[in-house]
Amino acid sequence: MNLSILILVPLITAVAVLLTRTRQQVRWVSLIGAAIQIILSLLLFVYYRNEVAAGNTAQMLFQQNYEWFPALHIGFHLGVDGISVALIMLTAFVVIAGILVSWNIEKMTKEFYFLLLLLSVGAYGFFMSLDLFMLFFFLEIAVIPKYLLIGIWGSGNKEYSANKLALMLMGGSALVLVGLLGLYFTNPERTFDLLKLSTTHIPHNIQMICFPLLFIGFGVFSGLFPFHTWVPDGHSSAPTAGSMFLAGISMKLGGYGCLRVAVYLLPEGAKEYANLIIVLSVIGILYGAFVTMMQKDLKYINAYSSVSHCGFVLLGIGMLTKTAITGAVIQMVSHGLMTALFFAVIGMIYQRTHTRMIDEMGGLLKKLPFIITVLFIVGFCSLGLPGLSGFVAEMTIFMGSWQHPDMLHRIVTILACMSIVVTAVYILRAISKVAMGPMKATYSHLKDAAWNEKLAAVILLFGIIAIGVAPFWLNDLVRPGAEIIMQKITGG
Amino acid sequence: MLNNTYLMLIPLLPLAGFVLLGLFGRKYFKNSSGIIGTILLLASALLAIYTAYQYFFQVGKVNGFYQKIIPFQYTWLQFSEGVSINMGALIDPISVMMLVVITFVSLMVHIYSLGYMKGEERFSTYYSFLGLFTFSMLGLVMSSNIFQIYIFWELVGISSFLLIGFYYEKPSAVAACKKAFIVTRFADLGFLIGILILSFYSGTLDFNTLIERLTSPDSSQFQAAIASSFLGMSALTWGMVLVFMGGAGKSAMLPLHIWLPDAMEGPTPVSALIHAATMVVAGVYLVARLFPVFALSAPEALTLVAYVGAITALFAAVIACTQTDIKRVLAFSTISQIGYMMFALGVAGYGGEAGLGFTASMFHLFTHAMFKALLFLGAGSVIHFIHSNEMKDMGGLRKYLPVTHITFLVACLAISGIPPFAGFFSKEEILFAASQHNQAVYWIGLITSGLTAFYMFRLYFSIFWNKAPSTLERARGEAGEGGFVMILPLILLAIGAAFAGFIPFGNFVTSDGKSFEPVSHWQFSVLPVALGLIGIFIAWRMYKKENNLPDKISASFGGFYKAAYNKFYFDELYLFITKKIVFNLIGRPAAWFDRNVVNGLVNATGNTTEKVSTKIKGIQSGKVQQYGLYFLVATITMAVLFIYWWK
Amino acid sequence: MEGSTIIFYLLAALTLVSGILAVSTRQIFRAAIFLLFSLIGIAGLYFWMQFQFIAAVQIVVYVGGITVLIIFSIFLTQKAGEKMPKQKIGRQIFSALAAFCGFALVMVQVYQYTFSSNINEAVSPTVENIGNRMLSVGEGGFALPFEVVSMLLLAALVGCIVIAMRSPTETVNEEKTEILIEEEIDVIV
Amino acid sequence: MNEFISLMKPELIVTFIIFVLLFTKLGKGVKNSSLLNLIQVLLLLNFAAGFFFNKEGSLFGGMYHTDTLIAVQKNILSLGVYLISLLFADWFKKTEHLSEFFILLLSALLGMFFLISSGNFLMFFLSLELATIPVAAMANFDLHKKISSEGAMKFILSSAFSSGILLFGISLIYGATGTISFTELPALITASPFQILAFVFLFTAFAFKMSIVPFHLWTADVYEGSPMATTSFLSVISKGAVAFIFITVLYKVFQPMQEVWYNMIMLLSIITMITGNLFALRQQNIKRFLAFSSIAQVGFILVGISGNSPEGLTSVVYFVLIYVFSNLAAFGVAATISSNTGKENISDYKGFYQTNPFLTWIMALALFSLAGIPPTAGFFGKLFLLKSGAANANYLFITIAALNLIVSLYYYLRVIRSMFMDKNEEPIGKIKVQLSTKFGMYLCAAGIVFAGIFSWVYDYIQSLM
């Protein structure tokens, strides 16, 4: 399968959107583009499985390598392994849902969809890059659309949030950049190519310098404590689709980067800093959860819970076991779907009630059965209910984490486990305030979800349930990738 | 051989009901959903009974031992080599017994609800939730894998949450469902960590392998698990204690019992099904499932089980004597009875006669399911009739609800351990096992037994005798008991409650699978039965007629009565912990920290930059001569710097 | 002490003293005159070093051109006899300090440095030599700089015209500037 | 003779154009618009001619030196001038002295050409002056504005002062080595204190022209006072030219003291970035804003220069090319707004997107490119600069540079925010953009978008090394 198509399709869609005239055209062009993306991503999955089933044991499949800046040894190198395929599928799901959810956006429709699609270009490119320069390129591509999405279409203290988000993410990517340059200049081949880099040995002292740069840099993207403050503000101010993309895709860029670049290329650094990472991430998990407990705004609730959940991703990565890393990737996918859906639902509720304060709502289940049912499911997913994706991911991480018999890892794992209780507390608190209790009279006229909203929710729910009920396909997809990373860690 | 398809259908049929009714119920099966659910469950129940028949009488027994059969198993999630979640079925005596109990009680509740929930707006949702619960519970008992059991454990919890919160517009129901879920979640945390410990040492999640590895003294896994210790207990004991914590949460053992009384906010049939007969015994089932490990490798943990069970039994019984809400009385009685089952397990040994406690526990579980479901359904009928839960609103109902009255009486006799009703046999065995192993536990059990008889008959007399309030004089005679669908389950369950005791349980359910005949000592039975009769007598004295005796007696207990009436202030304690400690001491400071310190630092960075920018603006003074001066000074500084210092 | 030495010190004194006065007097005309003296002193130093041509150029361009230009512009912008406002004392001190530090630094470096020199035969700076070099295009020729400077003067001319030709009432100045610049070009050519 | 023409082709063409423009003054009543068309065509031809017959060689005894890379550098400047002629059409059509303006501008360009090609310090100095003095006159072209004269005054005085220091430095070098030729000097350069002193004096001139902190103080005032066309010329073309020759001087002439100047550049680069950013944060006037932002950009150029490698040179040339597109686009938009409405403050741009989406997008693109956001070319430019700077494995330096990117992003986003997000009841009305301006903006936009992603631009420059 030609991977460039996956970058080109959203790009062409974006350009096509720019060329359209009416709002109707904009929406349908985007939707068709997103539909093609989702089909392509599923095809990719099928092809990938076929290849693997056919005995192709290469680390990266469907590679394409063009020279880009030959003088600087920068290539346009694409390739996927199971981890990438999983995240690409996630992206496709979130993109189409995001487009459906923002179907009725009034203000500057064309620009809105253009930016959304641009963001997806960044995400696809990032997940497929095998060249670090390219990876960085796509990482940064995704920043500015977010800024504009929040700043123009957002709500609340949007300018502040947009600024904070853009600056903090840029700060993260600045650190990443320095780390990448360090990698580049210390490998004898002077290459940015991930596969080549993985076979060269990078000196220990360089690993010690570059690893924190890269990990913190990417960590900012995925809300690593204490660099997470952009998350709540950014998410809460963003328009619905923006929050979905932010939490669903963008935070995954960080996790993927931590895994694929920081840990994979710098295993010695990873081992040295592993304890720090797991401590930070477990602080993030619990801290995020406790802070969530105190929030009153639905979006803040989900945003802080994202901090907590993305802490699991980093925890899994920091644990440096195959199972934990697999779990981290599953958590990325799971959280992406779940949080996107959560934001979508919040958006739907907000559209109807014009408030996001949980204290001001109540009894919405009566009037909005579909939306609230989805809210329930997504909440349950968040608190790790079996049969939904969150459970699979968290349990895999716990199992992987527990494989370290020393005291620190034990304590950290137990603390992380404790978050499932806190999560239950805040999710149930939020849901019960929104959905249950006596209904307010003012809400008696509310209408349930429209077709586009239903479709968006169903698409994401499909993903959540598909992982939750039958996790083995995702596990099988991701495991080999995690195994290769682990080989590098244990071997090098 | 067992028929795999049939086996799989047992849980899958209710699941199908859940999916079907959940997705389309509101639209297409608004009225027929009850029937659909009931039919599916009926099929499931029949299959379960068929399976039980096949297992116990045809394929189960090999060489005198009931085998643990795993008819099918699929790898659901692979963690690492050997450690994986396998979805499968483990068929052994206890799981088969549970299948029968669950499907039977569930069927009864389905039928009963046809009448009880009639006209409810979310009728189909109710049935879909019931389907989900039944599915989860069946999946739980069939689990072949400790993680599988955890999965269904959680699912059971969520269905319980959904059903307790079924009347979602009632704030008390909302609070109750949240409480139920969170408290059990907290217990599950222990369970989860326990699983992690066990799986780490045993290198597997599979029940059979796990039990085998952790009980055979010469396996390396066992050695490792025993060798590593923490705070003076071996890792294995810790694991088992934590697993028991999960069980204790679900089974409402002290101090994790607080959710169960509140859970009565759900529809009464649900209470019958979930909070009396099935889900709450999941903890007992879990301990029973891992019983060999408890008994052989972690006796300390088992002792803990015994004491927790016994204390809970007594404690709950005391509270039950003081409650006025009939469902709460039943709830505390449930807690007390589960305490019985727990300590029965705790006083059991592994294999043969020593395993009497195990058999007794399972037996009691079985009989308790019958009479407790019956009690709840009976209470449901009463509530359906009266529209109130409070005892003071009731009295003299035997005229209006004859069938309910009789069946309720049967159940009360059963639970009080009056021969020849079912409870007598199971309780007898429990007490006997306890007396042989642990005198303290035995005496606690005995006292509890007497208290049980007292509070059950207190309930009985208060509802059906006592006064006849004038409010009831309205013409309700014909409306009575809600029709056939509500009476039939009562009768069926009453039959169960009356005669289930005669099943020779020791033949089927034993700790090691080998049948044995429990020795019965009629002399031994005298004391418990006598105590039960005394309890009934006191209750008769106090509540048969309207009088002021109860008030006097309660006054004579003074502070103790008040404490018991307030459930020994456990709710307040928890409220203190959550509100004052978790929210105010952790959550609020964390939120403050986030807004002010973490966020503040970020903002401060920005502000400082701005401030510095304002501070240094004077450099750009607009005066060209000053520019020149800076120019020269910079030049000289650079020259000096690089000539003399920085080479 | 030889005569030339005395002349040197006299010239040096003239240059420096009038230089200092030029930057310190508050009478602007006097400043211009002192500048003139200082420039003449420098021309004298050129003479003293036997660089007659350059000394001549110095006199013609600076004394005859630039100083006159400056004096004219003083006429244009200043009322006679008006004293210049004083600079802030702090600025004066700082400037003096900075200038002195710079001076000290440079002098220290100059005296610490041993200048090398070559032993090749000297080329005497006669007008003939200069003219040849100026117009030769090969090695050691300065035709290209010459052209560049002419372009520069052209540009400066154009620039001055535009800037000074702001409004018709003030054409006088503009013409003067123009003429002066023409003069300079002539001088150099 | 043939060689003379082919080697000096760029200078000859520019001189030719200057004379053509001088002759247009003879004819009375030539309309500005037709004159502008002529100029645009001529400059386009000039730019086009830059692609042909480039080769390496020296003239005038080594005083003039050129090669293909230098030809490309000159052509980048030509391109910039061409873009200026397109982008500021609004202002050009209004000005009274159009041909004079271009005579001056082209003289300065000629100076820059000579500057890049200079083979000794004399030529260097002369062409530097040729590139400066006409600009001073250009700065005063808003004849009736006080601030224009003020800016011009500050510029000419500061540059005269800087020339003085430069000359002093050159004279010391001359005294120490006896030569002013770039080819002979390297053998005679040692890192002796005296030479370092001389070098520092010399260095300040570059620093002054490139607005390196703390020699930058004139920049903002002059930028603000000058007409937008001059400002853009100063900030883009003039800076680029000096950067080119700076590299040549450092890499070729002062290579023996590279340790000294590496430290110097590192130090100044950090100071420059930080100061530029800090000042840019608080500017309201768009010209001042761009002035400080361009100071910060210079800090980045210095990072690239510090690489001291062919890659450093390539990346600087490449960056300047991109910088031409980005900065000119930004100035073009600002100038269009300014000439049509007279508004130059960022706060005036509030709600600009509602009325002028095209201009806003161009501005946004330009600012993103300046901020180094992909997929604009600025991203590549900055990255390659950082990359060549990182070759010395000085992580602290690179980290500081990278962190400065964040601050710069902040203030670029301020403009973006003002245009896209802030609400304004009375935004600037719809502006009719001149055709040529529009064309110029499209050119810039194309440059911004494609010069990065399509790697052949970089490869081409690289291949000339």
Added chain:
Amino acid sequence: MLQPGLYHILFISTALFFIGVYGFFTRRNLITVLMSVELVLNSVNLNFIAFNKYLWADKLDGLFFTIFIIAIAAAEAAVAIAIIINLYRSHHSIDVERAEEMKF
């Protein structure tokens, strides 16, 4: 007293240079500022001639440098004066301190 030589002339030129610089910093009148610049340039000229004379007499580089500096100084002065005059027209003053409209 010593025989005057290179170092003497360098002393004079350097002193003159910094006198000019001082003037540049302190004079309030723009024209006098310009005059200070002229002093600076002249000091440089002196440097060049001195080096040419005493050290590198085999070529006339220094001399030519001086000639061109003089030419440039003239052009610079002309443009500067034009600008100053223009400034005078708008400000009605050529006090440096008053030409500071643009700052910060």
